[in-house]
Amino acid sequence: MAPEQKEEKNKPKSFEALTPELSSWILDFTSSSGFTRTTPVQAMAIPLLMGNKDLVVEAVTGSGKTLSFLIPMVERILKAEEPNKKGYVRGIVVAPTKELASQIWEVCRGLVGFHAPSRGYLKKAEGRGEEEDSDVEMEEKEEEEVLPGPYAIPQLLVGGRTKLPEDLATFSRLNPNILIGTPKRMVEVLSSSKVQVKRHWFDLLVLDEADRLLDPNFQPDLQRILELVPKERRTGLFSASVSEAVDELVRVGMRYPFKISAKVRSKSGALDKRTPESLRLYHLVTKPTFKLPMLKRILEEKQAEKSIVYVSTRAGVDYWNHVLPSLLGVSVFPVHGDHKHAIREKNLQRFRDSITPAILLTTDVLARGIDIPDIDLVIQLDPPSQPKDFIHRCGRSGRAGKRGTAITFLHEGSEEDYIKYLSMQGTHLEAYPSPPAITESEASQTTEQIRRTLQSKRELHDRSQKAFVSWVQAYNKTIPADIFSVRKLAWSELGRSWGLLIWPKMPELKRHCTEAVADRAWNLDLPPDFHLNDIPYLDKIREEKRLSDNAARARGEKVPLPAKTAGRLAEARKRKEKAWSQQKGAKEVREARRERKEVRRTAERRGKMSEKELGEARELEELIKKVREKNRAEREEGEWEGFDD
Template sequence: MDFITFNFEPALQEGLDAMGFDQPTPIQEKAIPVIMEGKDLIACAQTGTGKTAAFVLPILNRISKSGAGTLNTLILAPTRELAIQIDQQIQGFSYFLGISSVPIYGGGDGIVWEQQKKALETGAEIVVATPGRLIALLAGGKMDLSSLEHLILDEADRMMDMGFSDDILKIVNYLPQNRQTILFSATMPAKIRQFSMKILNKPVEISIALGKTAEGVTQSMYSVYDTQKEDLVRHILSQKAYEAVIIFCSTKDKVKALHKVLKKGFDVEAFHSDLEQVERENIMSAFKNKAVKILIGTDIISRGIDVVGIELVINYDTPGDPEDYVHRVGRTARADKEGEAITFVNPKDQHKFVRIENLIGMKVTQNPLPEGFERGPEYLGEKAKASGYAGTPAPSKNKKKKKKPNRPQGGDAPRPDQPRPEQPKSEQPRPPKPRPQAQQPASAESKPTQPKESSPSKYGQRKNVID
């Protein structure tokens, strides 16, 4: 089928034609008719399948028909980046419709807030907001939601993970009961179903390829030690003149550290929560415009960015949640394009990668380490998951002999804050006899090593001396 089948308003169809939208994706094909019928909906589909258009197009069509000049639709998103992206897509689809939207999010300066406030005052039909900022507006009496007809929750599972469930319920209390509620999610855990029962009315359920990655993604992994990761990522990036690469790290500290290493030889930027909102927007804009080729970030960018032509995704750290792997990999091979995803798996993360393979229903190809690299750890697969395999220690280039524990010399007493390591009786040195404190007080030189109240008679064989 094609978009003409939906019988959209001529101005909306004209916009789709101008943007080159010919055939709907599976989630669009199934969700759009349900939304156009006015029914509540729970839709679950992997990232990169066109979920935004699936809920934006029928809403724009409804507003275009009714000619609403007041606030009609509220879209909630977990992050600023996703809210901005949704707003941009709405502007593109509604180019010939004259329908306005405004993104509402925190973290900006006074100028951004004034722009948001002005857009609300002039009567935007659609508001795309993060829950925290919207709660502040509602509490201050700065928004009237009495005319609202549609509530849409995008990336609902992400909002649950970020602890927004209570905020969403507070927001719902401000909304008319007679409304259409639409919930989109990339995964469908039990908590999402339980939550949906509180805000949806007899919803239709649609699920598309849960936990699956896009067919156009070539997936592979390297079994490596952490000490090999920096050299390996440099090797991979030097093999081809990539135009768009995303590297995912587990923490913002790792993002900063890797950025410091790679910026010496590559066009790279770091994206993390310590940046100001203006900095984040500038970096994302540069990445989308190919002014920056490589973006390093945490899972904050695994959702909510839609950059055309991302060629490579590197999981510098194996994600702890298998579903996060799907979201990360979903940054490439979007809209039936092709892409590559490479994951670095260290010994302690092997069981995590087994869970990922189980979720996506396939065995990921293991690449041999490039020539010149020391041998990496053995990848055991299911055996690692069963045995809790942590791998052998990484080889060290500068091996040092293990020092033997220091034995007391002469008459020096052991430090009271460091218990003596156990030794075989044949090697156990005879401890010096403690001198009675009352009869032989410690000299000035010995006070630091023999503080008061440390006699064996008072504390006995004490294992932990840290109170």
């Protein structure tokens, strides 16, 4: 890797050269963690953070960004004249997900565990008595004496793990000077009168995966954090992709920031590679019904022990979690944002500890920063909704110089243009070498196997309906919209690839596949003797309710809708009753705003392109223009049947 900027000619190459007075406990930790020398990211970031520089760091996944901000944060605390004062915070690290925050906290704990005074203080404060940490070997198994300070004491703050009063009680007992957590819980704790964030004491604010923290879901909490911490601070932004949102935050919350952009040289010598050279990126373009048979063959051929499979929605995780184990013959551990924190931690740990082939089935909640050792394979069954998340997903493999493979499945047709689109963004995908040859017979057998699983209990059929609807809705929001268009989907293939027993009721089918609305078994290739009503719920109460409702309908009685469904329908009626002119005006405003944003982004993106990249961009635009003209011509010829029932 070659950083774009250099602060001085003789850049330090090891921890000793970075800071000659660096304590031996840091060297012990780094060597025990496998870091025999600093990475270029650490070599530049550590001396800057040891000084008084605001910093923006963009570096490929697995390049050591976590240590590059934890080492200077901890050492500055230990070097301070008055490092500990009750209730006062010296450093804050904010991460977008609970898993990433927990991982950073674990790394920080391991770091301070090599500092005897801090280790002894933590043991006493947490009431653990004798040393039980197998990572730190001591010659004598005696209760460790608490040595005089200074101390570096981290505390983890994530929702779902503990309640807010418990976190505040821990803060009072532990007296931490480093807080690591997610935005919402961090705001709740910082707003307490027990926590003091004063400018004479506060030192460093770090935003890990900073571009993700600028998403609308996090922005209010992040803005509140920036208001609660002193303006006289040093700020560090770290991410594998620095977007326009981070540039905005630089202008708002930082002063004369120093930017480090550590990139990788590709085999051709280009310096704009977004992923580690040890990570191979492949694509597989195939029919939807061929995806799972191909995945099974690839897992067998590569003999992958640990793999991560990404899907687009939480409902998809809940559905495929029941289908994939028998289909692929491996253990599957699901993790998504709706799971409680304890369940997420448990499944992650079970996946890490698995000694047999295993798959971590997840959404973008585990796309960023999570470091799981020895991931052989990353599979994207569904592309991410935001292109910037693509490299984060792939970066779970091939970390810290280890070899890794990431394969992205794409549907035949317009999705093939996604490969060229990513290439324009600096991410180049190769065609998967020697892809498995799948026959129509194998694809049909896979569909039948999925259906046998669904027919084992009606609950799984319900999950398939919900998951398919959520997948279509997510697909409709995937960027770029010209490539991922619901109008271009091969509905028959999709229905069979999901093993559907019946088409769900959804507006997208009314607009783009009226045949499935008229006949809810259309092109699903179900056996003639199949009857959905013959499949019972395993839950006896739900089954009794279903049978009684069916009997009421047979008598001609009206069956009340579930409360949630009735509420959604009422909201839809209210929207329809709104004046048409108001609806049209609001829509026009939104479309104009969207067009202005797209024009600005396109101009900024093109300003950073080379002549070759501009040529590729124009070629892609021409391709999209031809597709649009073709679709318009088809509609004018009457081939599209519209909204007729």
